[in-house]
Amino acid sequence: MKQYILRRVILMIPLVFGVTTATFALIHLIPGDPVELMMSNARQLTEEEIHRIRDKLGLNDPLPIQYVRYVTNLLKGDMGKSVRSRSDVSYEIMQRLPDTIILTVTSICLVLVLALPIGIISALKRGTWIDTLAMTFALFGVSIPAFWFGIMLMLIFGLHLDWLPTVGQGKTPIEFARSLILPSVTLSLILLGLVTRVARSSMLEVLSLDYVRTARAKGLGARWVNFRHALPNALIPILTIVSGQFASLLGGAVLIEKVFGWPGIGRLAVDSIFARDYLVVTNTVLVFAIMVILVNLANDILYCYIDPRIRFQ
Amino acid sequence: MAEHIVDLAADAAFIELTEPKSFFYKATRQLLGKKQAILGFAVLLVLVLAAVFAEQIAPYDPYKTNYANVKQPPSAAHFIGTDELGRDGFSRLIYGARISLMVGVSVSAISTTVGVALGAIAGYFGGAVDMIIMRAVDLFMAFPFLVLAIALVAVFGPSLFNMMLALILLYWIWFARLVRGMVLTLRETEFVVGAKAAGASDISIIFRHILPNVFPVVVVQGSFSVADAILIAAGLSYLGLGAQPPTAEWGSMLSNAKELMRILPVLSIAPGVAIMITVLAINFIGDALRDALDPTLRN
Numbered sequence: 001m002k003q004y005i006l007r008r009v010i011l012m013i014p015l016v017f018g019v020t021t022a023t024f025a026l027i028h029l030i031p032g033d034p035v036e037l038m039m040s041n042a043r044q045l046t047e048e049e050i051h052r053i054r055d056k057l058g059l060n061d062p063l064p065i066q067y068v069r070y071v072t073n074l075l076k077g078d079m080g081k082s083v084r085s086r087s088d089v090s091y092e093i094m095q096r097l098p099d100t101i102i103l104t105v106t107s108i109c110l111v112l113v114l115a116l117p118i119g120i121i122s123a124l125k126r127g128t129w130i131d132t133l134a135m136t137f138a139l140f141g142v143s144i145p146a147f148w149f150g151i152m153l154m155l156i157f158g159l160h161l162d163w164l165p166t167v168g169q170g171k172t173p174i175e176f177a178r179s180l181i182l183p184s185v186t187l188s189l190i191l192l193g194l195v196t197r198v199a200r201s202s203m204l205e206v207l208s209l210d211y212v213r214t215a216r217a218k219g220l221g222a223r224w225v226n227f228r229h230a231l232p233n234a235l236i237p238i239l240t241i242v243s244g245q246f247a248s249l250l251g252g253a254v255l256i257e258k259v260f261g262w263p264g265i266g267r268l269a270v271d272s273i274f275a276r277d278y279l280v281v282t283n284t285v286l287v288f289a290i291m292v293i294l295v296n297l298a299n300d301i302l303y304c305y306i307d308p309r310i311r312f313q
Numbered sequence: 314m315a316e317h318i319v320d321l322a323a324d325a326a327f328i329e330l331t332e333p334k335s336f337f338y339k340a341t342r343q344l345l346g347k348k349q350a351i352l353g354f355a356v357l358l359v360l361v362l363a364a365v366f367a368e369q370i371a372p373y374d375p376y377k378t379n380y381a382n383v384k385q386p387p388s389a390a391h392f393i394g395t396d397e398l399g400r401d402g403f404s405r406l407i408y409g410a411r412i413s414l415m416v417g418v419s420v421s422a423i424s425t426t427v428g429v430a431l432g433a434i435a436g437y438f439g440g441a442v443d444m445i446i447m448r449a450v451d452l453f454m455a456f457p458f459l460v461l462a463i464a465l466v467a468v469f470g471p472s473l474f475n476m477m478l479a480l481i482l483l484y485w486i487w488f489a490r491l492v493r494g495m496v497l498t499l500r501e502t503e504f505v506v507g508a509k510a511a512g513a514s515d516i517s518i519i520f521r522h523i524l525p526n527v528f529p530v531v532v533v534q535g536s537f538s539v540a541d542a543i544l545i546a547a548g549l550s551y552l553g554l555g556a557q558p559p560t561a562e563w564g565s566m567l568s569n570a571k572e573l574m575r576i577l578p579v580l581s582i583a584p585g586v587a588i589m590i591t592v593l594a595i596n597f598i599g600d601a602l603r604d605a606l607d608p609t610l611r612n
Contacts, residue, residue, distance in 0.1 A: 018448070279565070
């Protein structure tokens with residue numbers, strides 16, 4: 001077990017290396033001189049001054065040296081300074097990261113609470129009207145633009161019924177929870193349809209296996225067979241899909257945060273693009289990627305506890 | 314695309330009398346036997362016609378501002394009202410079909426072609442090409458798709474063209490991975506080994522023996538990717554990273570309508586419904602295509 005986890009962690013290293021290289025490349029691909037971008041509000045600089053600033057920032061060094069410095073700074077938690085707020089980029093991101101995590105985790109919980117029962121019931125009632133209804137629901141789930149669904153929820157529950165706040169984040173715990181409802185429900189739509197479909201097909205597949213038939217032939221009750229024998233095995237592929245789709249949930253969070261004015265790192269990234277605050281943009285992208293890599297690692301480790309067969313492959 | 318398949322059906326009906334039933338005949342028969350598919354094709358046909366003949370259908374010029382007639386509620390003259398510049402919402406909606414369909418189809422078509430070509434090369438020849446492509450795939454998979462698309466648009470600069478470029482750059486990888494995996498299996502099959510033993514060239518093996526087997530899955534996934542690209546493009550345009558104002562595009566119309574949400578909710582509702590109908594129609598077709606073309610996925 002320890003060996004397996006160790007191997008997973010070691011396999012992660014080249015990926016992290018690749019991801020940092022990609023964001024480093026992104027920084028250098030951005031058109032325009034970084035010094036000029038940084039000084040866009042300040043007075044016009046002479047050639048000599050620009051050269052001196054470039055020297056000071058190390059922008060005249062060869063790229064490999066710049067890359068090494070970039071990575072060492074990252075390891076120290078230094079991501080440079082934001083042009084817009086003049087504060088540390090790492091500070092800006094760390095301040096907003098918890099809000100994005102709270103939003104995505106709440107959405108994942110909602111997805112599991114809604115999609116699992118719907119998918120499993122529709123598998124057990126295959127071919128009935130319940131199944132048709134559930135699959136129609138899933139089809140709409142993958143066809144509705146999530147951000148527009150959010151706007152609709154805003155219209156209905158915010159403006160029309162006036163039950164919930166539409167934008168921003170509440171300060172007190174109760175206000176906070178209330179302001180979290182609409183964004184997290186909206187975000188959960190991104191995975192709801194997919195996970196319902198996967199839950200259904202994975203349950204159907206397990207139900208057709210020999211050992212389930214054996215359990216039935218033994219005379220075990222339907223409920224016992226369905227929930228004790230079939231369900232645990234059906235959950236494994238669902239787990240893979242949910243953690244594999246964590247990335248698309250994070251991507252969706254960018255849009256949803258923007259729609260609801262939720263102060264997470266997704267909105268930070270989008271706002272920074274328009275403010276030409278590129279260090280914030282690239283570092284947010286990096287933080288997103290690291291979150292995805294960590295979730296995949298956690299999934300791999302969790303997986304080998306749940307399904308011991310994995311370890312021997 | 315819709316007309317093409319209907320043609321295929323006519324051909325198939327003719328062939329039935331003369332030839333033994335082909336794969337395409339059976340697939341088309343299955344496709345047309347599905348109510349969902351018919352509905353999907355019908356809706357898509359309407360949308361395509363609306364996009365092509367937008368000039369003739371739209372009651373007003375979608376870019377014509379009219380300050381005497383701003384923020385009008387829905388009426389017989391303006392089905393979904395007018396926006397803050399007095400532009401007719403319904404006309405803008407019709408022109409919006411152009412952009413969405415164009416983006417969806419071209420992003421999907423180009424990235425599918427590139428992805429299939431590179432995936433086939435990687436899977437068939439292996440070696441350095443394969444390694445580079447697969448490492449690129451691993452890397453891109455580590456980023457949330459939308460985040461990477463946003464980052465690329467930030468690099469290129471926000472515009473409709475740059476957004477399409479960014480989407481193509483990200484989508485092909487997905488197809489390359491899919492096709493590579495299939496080619497790896499096909500390469501070892503008896504008919505390919507046999508063709509090789511018979512002296513067939515690599516090119517002819519790829520085109521005559523491998524690609525035809527990849528084709529059904531690619532068509533199915535390609536059709537789903539049209540729907541996906543439309544959704545993502547609308548989202549990016551909503552953020553202001555895709556189609557730029559004053560372009561009549563559904564995503565940017567939604568972002569525009571946000572200011573008027575209280576007084577004119579219909580402007581926030583209609584473009585989303587249009588996206589949903591388009592995506593649903595394409596997903597209907599995709600589902601039916603999958604059932605018809607991909608025997609391994611048939612229930």
